[in-house]
Amino acid sequence: MQQEFASRLLEGAVTELSRLPGIGRKTALRLALHLLRSDQATATALGEAIINMRRGVTYCRECHNISETELCPLCADSRRDHHTVCVVETVKDVMSFENTGQYSGLYHVLGGIISPMDGIGPEQLEIDSLVERVTTGDIDEVILALSATMEGETTNFYIYRRLAPYTDLKITQLARGVSVGNEIEYTDEITLGRSLLNRTLFSDSIRR
Amino acid sequence: MQQEFASRLLEGAVTELSRLPGIGRKTALRLALHLLRSDQATATALGEAIINMRRGVTYCRECHNISETELCPLCADSRRDHHTVCVVETVKDVMSFENTGQYSGLYHVLGGIISPMDGIGPEQLEIDSLVERVTTGDIDEVILALSATMEGETTNFYIYRRLAPYTDLKITQLARGVSVGNEIEYTDEITLGRSLLNRTLFSDSIRR
Numbered sequence: 090m091q092q093e094f095a096s097r098l099l100e101g102a103v104t105e106l107s108r109l110p111g112i113g114r115k116t117a118l119r120l121a122l123h124l125l126r127s128d129q130a131t132a133t134a135l136g137e138a139i140i141n142m143r144r145g146v147t148y149c150r151e152c153h154n155i156s157e158t159e160l161c162p163l164c165a166d167s168r169r170d171h172h173t174v175c176v177v178e179t180v181k182d183v184m185s186f187e188n189t190g191q192y193s194g195l196y197h198v199l200g201g202i203i204s205p206m207d208g209i210g211p212e213q214l215e216i217d218s219l220v221e222r223v224t225t226g227d228i229d230e231v232i233l234a235l236s237a238t239m240e241g242e243t244t245n246f247y248i249y250r251r252l253a254p255y256t257d258l259k260i261t262q263l264a265r266g267v268s269v270g271n272e273i274e275y276t277d278e279i280t281l282g283r284s285l286l287n288r289t290l291f292s293d294s295i296r297r
Numbered sequence: 298m299q300q301e302f303a304s305r306l307l308e309g310a311v312t313e314l315s316r317l318p319g320i321g322r323k324t325a326l327r328l329a330l331h332l333l334r335s336d337q338a339t340a341t342a343l344g345e346a347i348i349n350m351r352r353g354v355t356y357c358r359e360c361h362n363i364s365e366t367e368l369c370p371l372c373a374d375s376r377r378d379h380h381t382v383c384v385v386e387t388v389k390d391v392m393s394f395e396n397t398g399q400y401s402g403l404y405h406v407l408g409g410i411i412s413p414m415d416g417i418g419p420e421q422l423e424i425d426s427l428v429e430r431v432t433t434g435d436i437d438e439v440i441l442a443l444s445a446t447m448e449g450e451t452t453n454f455y456i457y458r459r460l461a462p463y464t465d466l467k468i469t470q471l472a473r474g475v476s477v478g479n480e481i482e483y484t485d486e487i488t489l490g491r492s493l494l495n496r497t498l499f500s501d502s503i504r505r
Contacts, residue, residue, distance in 0.1 A: 095391065096365050102350040105343040110331050116319075122388060123318050124347060125354055125363060132351030135313040136344040139332060142310040143340030146333055155333060157304050180330060183303065 099125070151222070153198040153215050155180050163187075163195060170194040172229040176219060176248065178202055178236065186234065194232075197222065202235055202244040211247055220251050223258060233262040307333070359430070361406040361423050363388050371395075371403060378402040380437040384427060384456065386410050386444065394442065402440075405430065410443055410452040419455055428459050431466060441470040 099121055106117035124132045148154070149161035152174075156162070163169060163183075173194030177183055183196050199214045222228060231252060235241035245262060252260055266284035267276050276284075307329055314325035332340045356362070357369035360382075364370070371377060371391075381402030385391055391404050407422045430436065439460060443449035453470060460468055474492035475484050484492075 095363050095369060095371070095388070096350075096354050098346075098350040098353045098365060099363060102346040105346040108339065108343070109328050111324075111327075118389070119319075120317050121350065124351055125388075129351050131316065133348050135316070136346075136348035136351075138306075138310040138313040138344075139347075140341050140344035142304075142306040142329065143332055143337050143344075145306045146304050155303050155307060157306060161303060163303070180303070180333075181326070 152196045153200065153218070154183050154196055172227060173232065174222065174228055175232040175234050177234050182234065202240045203247060204240045216248060216251065219248065223252060223255055228258065230259040230261060233260065237265060360404045361408065361426070362391050362404055380435060381440065382430065382436055383440040383442050385442050390442065410448045411455060412448045424456060424459065427456065431460060431463055436466065438467040438469060441468065445473060
């Protein structure tokens, strides 16, 4: 049922808020009424932050990560290893890998994975530009860091085939195994199988 | 863990979004990335709708409902019954009662209910202004339409005592009974008891 609003401005804010993913009209109304109760500076700060972000943030021409400059801070950082490229699905994944503190190479954001069910083919993703980076750049290793799902594996395989002609290039993928903190009892058999096949020296884990 | 953001503008938007109730940093990031993917007009419309709403919406000087004018459209409407005032907790309740289409009187928004646990006493609520409306206005009936909770009943009783000196004033409250659509099996005994005591003529329900 369409609600009666006392104010067209409130109605406008509710309509715009409810366009956000996972936010229905009821939640949007709750958020709008909260903003009405909070002081004007808070509401203005939120509104301006959204507008400024959308205006100011663009995508890096090299790795397609979000950036405020043509080349993102990661690609522009000469201290990073420019010979290694980690291929990820989204901008969020870049943040996740950066948060591990274990990686000092560059990234390449595909913008998704191949998913025929959602109508996403290779041409919708930044795969051509990855091949071009490999062709023109001085890249030694491409790390495929996509989800361990059917779609992820398909995309991995597609990229692998596109990059196979570059015989000097090392193409690696993330280790598959038991998640840290997970119990064996609740780990699926395919993962257990892969973790057996790819078992590592215990002494290596001590040294780290 | 604090996330590393590729952009301070993104960081700013995430921080502001995560101030909203029920929205943590993870959800805020998801919303911000969604806004980055959507076109600029959408993000600008959202930002401006929030700013304009907070700037333009004020509270009615009579009933304390939200309004864009000093006197809200309900209080300013001469076709409504100005002799009946329905006392509600929040702006949202006004919308709910308006949506019933069963009420043509005025409202009085308390801004909450008495709740010692949350440190809310009568002085934080619009109770004095209600008494003043009754004193100065031409009001015949005050309908207490607060939640059927302990806090609601306490507030009802407090208002009743404040208005008791006005002997000509009719003070009513919402009917308590079995909610429409509810099964008897799942209705609590206090509600069942009240619904027995306040039973109504079946022929009345047919006529409506």
